[in-house]
Amino acid sequence: MTDTLLKVENLKTWLGDGEHPVRAVDGVDLEIRRGETFALLGESGCGKSMTALSIMRLLPPAGRIVGGEVLLGGTSLLDLPEYRMREARGGRMSMIFQEPMTSLNPVLTIGRQIGEAVRVHEGEIGQPLAKRVLELLKAVGIPDPERRMNEYPHQLSGGMKQRIMIAMALAGKPDLLIADEPTTALDVTIQAQVLALLKELQRDTGMAILLITHDLGVVAEVADRVAVMYAGQIIELAECERFFGHARHPYSQKLFQSLPDAGKRASQLSVIAGSVPDLDQPFSACRFIDRCEHAFADCQTAPGWTELGPGQGVRCYLAGKPEFRVSMTPVKAVQAPAMGGEGLSPLLNVDQLKVHFPIHKGVFRRTVGHVKAVDGVSLSIFAGRTVALVGESGCGKTTVGKGILQLIRPTAGRVQFDGDELTRLRGAALRSRRADLQIIFQDPMASMNPRMLVGDIVEEGMKAQRIGGNALQRRERVRELLEQVGLPGDAVSRYPHEFSGGQRQRICVARALAVDPRLIVCDEPTSALDVSVQAQILNLLKQLQNSHGLAYLFITHNISVVAYLADEVAVMYLGRIVERGEVNRLLAEPRHPYTQALLSAVPVADPASKREVIRLQGDMPSPAHPPSGCHFHPRCPVAMPVCRERYPAVTRLSDGREVSCFKVEQEG
């Protein structure tokens, strides 16, 4: 084909030498056409980033390419000498990375950094250079580019920095842009902006994009073709529409089934048993064999590539059989949660919670202002129910969780738990009350002391609360708890780092359960995990809620998790709750303009659903200087004059929802 831009053949990249090199990329074939968006999809550790780095020849010192060919428009990249390769990098192909925060030099202005990229590739200096930089900044949609040129990276927000990175990547007018998880570190509304920008640029310049991601939603949003990677190999390749309708490989099908959404509320999510095999061994069998429910005798020899049509193929024996389809595994119907009756008083009642952090300045550390991280949040949770707190990063949702647990002392407001006023409790009284409220953190590795054995970690809470009888009984209980969360009994005498991410999160859940809590604050417990592992944890949480009658305050930015798990949703913006209501009604018909924009920006793993994305302008303002009036009015598409003047009061709608918006107030 003449329009093939990049052709990768049988690429093999190994990491480390010695007797057991890690075969990070083990025979990858790719073909990217001009002007298309090609998505490389896979879970962490499957080798997708290594593939991209091999193409750019930017491997870490331990890595080396042991075989294969990379052809960019006819030139073999792997044979180029380094000085020629340097021209190709940034010239004909360029790359943007996941972390825009660490990819920019903090001591140089934006203009200098983009200018450098331009100078290297176009040799321009002086006036034309500045003009070109300005042009690039405009192209990536930076408002007021003349001023921004002379600013430093720290003065820009995360989304802006990623735009700058894209501008730098565009400086050499590349044919191919490799985007390695370009939006993973960004919020949904910003992610929507960046994805739209990439699409626009592609339309204008006709470059091809190799998009590396783990997010099925992002793939559905922007990709033309998809390749699924698993354990160093591509196992499925298809057109985007076909892939989302009819994934052929059992692994891809499982991935779809493990995605949480509202439709699966009543059932458990299907999970992929086991974990990705270690890549430091040669494989003779199919790499997926241990986790596949449909494995049969043939799978003991590795399956070859089965071409199913032009640009479509699967690495599986079952693919040849057209009628084959992994049946939705019969899942245990989850019994209806034990409802805390509406008439009863709520387990937790938060009233006008405020957490302000003072800003100190000067030699005498005078307080010159406050960061109003949480500014008057009210919510209530009944026993056995889940309330989701949704919002973008920096909106104060984590602070709400910690404020409730009294890990951060609230500045004002009341937190009533089962009749006790937590904010007034001090010392021993508070300490003994702590057993009832527990927390699960986002990063399971950081939330366990690496110097302690798992047994000691789980036991710590019991010891501190003086429950669970003597040492022997406590040990027994620890074993029980670990079994309950699906871990082997010998986990007790091992260290946290010996477990995988999902298992670590299970340990954290077991630790929280050890003290028989009644409310658990889950602070993004699945956002650091892969989709299939996320499903395991969500199932576990749901099952525990049913058996123990736990209440959850679920802090997240992932709307599909909310739809699957929550009973009630509260949407936060800049320290305040803007909309609160029952989950189905709120997600189906959001009333607050911010909720509407947020929900529309969430990528859906279904390319057929062409919804209207409401693009918000700009970024969330700093909580140190919130805008006057309604906090949302500078970005609101339907703002009215009154919004600038005062903050809207809470409007209670007929379906029990509470919204803070003048527009909704008017409509009644």
Added chain:
Amino acid sequence: MTGGLVILWTDGLIFLLLLFTVVFGVYASRREHLRGPWRLVVRSRVGVSTLVVLAFYVIVGLLDSIHFHPLAPSQEAGVESVRSGEVISLFDHLVTPLRERHEKTYSAPLATHLYAKETIELADGSVLRDYPRLQFGGAHLEDPHGDWAGDVLKLGLIGLSKGLLVTLVVGNILLALLAGRWRMGFGDAARAVLWGRTIVPWRVALVTLGVLLILVMVSIELSTGYHLLGTDKVGEDVFYQALKSIRTGLLIGTLTTLVMLPAAILLGIMAGYFRGWVDDLIQYTYTTLNSIPGVLLIAAAILMLQIYMSNHADDFNSLVERADLRLLFLCIILGVTSWTGLCRLLRGEAMKLREVDYVQAAEAFGVGHFQIILRHILPNVLHIVLITVVLDFSGLVLAEAVLSYVNIGVDPTMNSWGNMINSARLEMAREPVVWWSLLASMLFMFTLVLSANLFSDVVRDAFDPRLRNSR
């Protein structure tokens, strides 16, 4: 042999430190996160070879730290011996010949004659001005000028063969032990070690040990007949002085750390963990302390102690005790001036750790502050403490030399490399130059500091989590 043990202050502390190290070793061997890095240390070639050298220094230092009153032959009939008033150490006892064979004044290394001309009265009554024969060095030679070279060579060769023999014996014992541990034949174990196929580089350890043993044996042989490194102004053996200085150097390097550690760890972690006024108080304390020049503080403290000691001369039973107290005081004052660096490091680390999720989780369980510090913060800053201690060691050994040179270090009667260098100042100015005091102290100090530095590099590489990932 002994007339009652004497436990000096520093002796007590050094054995306390030893006990502490052993207890920590047992504790660490049960904890993977502590055992792992140490395993890396003993798997590094530089690590084991410096460990062997350091072990030699430590053994000499420990032997020199067991003090007692020796028994002196009694004048009275019926009583065999009485307790002597002087205090010597086990090491002194082992090298009694070195200690007791005093010459009149300077003599060069391995010399047979004094370094200064004297008027000698001959048997026939005539007077000759010449270099007189030494009392001990080369006294067994009939014709010093003719026999000297052959005798030195012979003694050297005897020492060499003895050293090889001892190495062979020790090496075989080691191999047998290893074979037993690995459950394989002696031959297989020997082959594995000699071909360097073991995980722990035993071959390197054996070679280092062999070289050391040969050096020791040669030195022993040569010092039976000669003064290996010459004698000083009052005719004392310089080799003996250099060996005695090992204890002083080690003490300064380790006891200072022992003195400063509790303060640095406690205050550093408290400042970082509690923040607020506790932090302010501790921070102001150490910034104030830090802004007083260290040498000034040390000089003031040592001078005050000197005045105290001359006013209360009766309180000290022996010269050794007096010198010991001064050494201890020096350690303390060096500790007081040097804890701020570690404290500052720990404050920062504790500040970072208190925000970590697992500390927050512990707080959510209602775990008390003390328990959190003990269980979550302390174990996670221990690597910093260890790295600092090992890195500081060599600096402190050198600091002693500098301080003694400017006369505010250890007691002048105490053997120390600093005092040797200090006396060398005059010796270097004299004609012909007396160079062996300086050379001896430099040689011993250099070996110790170099091994300590190399060892600390290995330790830091093994314990620093940031470096661990890059390998």
